[in-house]
Amino acid sequence: KNQVEQSPQSLIILEGKNCTLQCNYTVSPFSNLRWYKQDTGRGPVSLTIMTFSENTKSNGRYTATLDADTKQSSLHITASQLSDSASYICVVRNSGNTPLVFGKGTRLSVIA
Amino acid sequence: NAGVTQTPKFQVLKTGQSMTLQCAQDMNHNSMYWYRQDPGMGLRLIYYSASEGTTDKGEVPNGYNVSRLNKREFSLRLESAAPSQTSVYFCASSDRGYYGYTFGSGTRLTVV
Numbered sequence: 050k051n052q053v054e055q056s057p058q059s060l061i062i063l064e065g066k067n068c069t070l071q072c073n074y075t076v077s078p079f080s081n082l083r084w085y086k087q088d089t090g091r092g093p094v095s096l097t098i099m100t101f102s103e104n105t106k107s108n109g110r111y112t113a114t115l116d117a118d119t120k121q122s123s124l125h126i127t128a129s130q131l132s133d134s135a136s137y138i139c140v141v142r143n144s145g146n147t148p149l150v151f152g153k154g155t156r157l158s159v160i161a
Numbered sequence: 162n163a164g165v166t167q168t169p170k171f172q173v174l175k176t177g178q179s180m181t182l183q184c185a186q187d188m189n190h191n192s193m194y195w196y197r198q199d200p201g202m203g204l205r206l207i208y209y210s211a212s213e214g215t216t217d218k219g220e221v222p223n224g225y226n227v228s229r230l231n232k233r234e235f236s237l238r239l240e241s242a243a244p245s246q247t248s249v250y251f252c253a254s255s256d257r258g259y260y261g262y263t264f265g266s267g268t269r270l271t272v273v
Contacts, residue, residue, distance in 0.1 A: 083261060092251050092264030148219055151203030
């Protein structure tokens with residue numbers, strides 16, 4: 050069964066600190082992996098999209114990594130800000146015409 | 162601003178009532194989607210429209226109907242609302258399924 054598992058479920062960090070969120074997937078055959086940020090009460094917003102051949106992609110203070118062999122991805126947030134408080138959702142697409150598979154998200158709280 | 166617009170933002174229904182959630186995008190995207198998001202669960206696909214004139218069931222279609230009115234608009238109808246349909250509903254669009262999705266800001270629906 051195609052699944053996306055994220056860890057941790059929730060995380061609290063101090064402003065200015067770094068953190069790393071994890072995503073493991075079993076989706077096959079793999080096409081691409083996406084990280085979305087979802088602020089409370091808003092829709093998800095895309096941070097990165099990575100294909101099989103990409104193992105690192107950055108978007109400002111956000112850096113995503115992908116290991117397609119082990120089917121793992123991580124999202125690293127550098128020098129966190131209060132505005133980084135949100136849910137971060139890992140989403141995987143397979144190469145067939147099937148719907149995206151969403152993880153349940155990691156809820157990040159950045160505190161002063 | 163370009164994007165996906167959903168209406169209404171909030172709605173309370175009584176069990177058995179019907180309503181239609183509206184979604185419109187102005188990015189000339191071919192594909193549109195309806196998702197629901199429940200606490201502790203990833204987004205789940207209700208219905209999608211790969212292109213104008215086509216609609217297909219997603220993971221959780223029971224109790225819903227959709228209409229792709231034209232390329233811009235994709236509506237979701239609840240014919241007889243049930244408490245189990247209490248959720249946050251998101252509409253999304255994409256140029257083609259491979260690329261990133263743009264989500265609307267959501268409709269929070271409560272069925273009592």
